[in-house]
Amino acid sequence: MSDDKPKVKGYRQLTDAEIAAINKVKAKAEEVGELVEQLQMSGGLDQRAINIGKTELQTGFMWLTRGIAQPDSF
DSSP: OOTTSOOOTTSOOOOHHHHHHHHHHHHHHHHHHHHHHHHHHSTTSOHHHHHHHHHHHHHHHHHHHHHHHOOSOO
């Protein structure tokens, strides 16, 4: 971990391993997001349920990221 990395306000300095873990979460979120988009384009599906699923998935990925980053602010 390099000390010359700028600190993000409200976040502690992340290790290289933590940054890699967050990047893995974000990559998986993009993959899942593509699936959600495909489902949103499909006819005959319950789009309300799809949209609720999308929101819940976004929330889950956000919590995974927060769990790694452990911000010290609201």
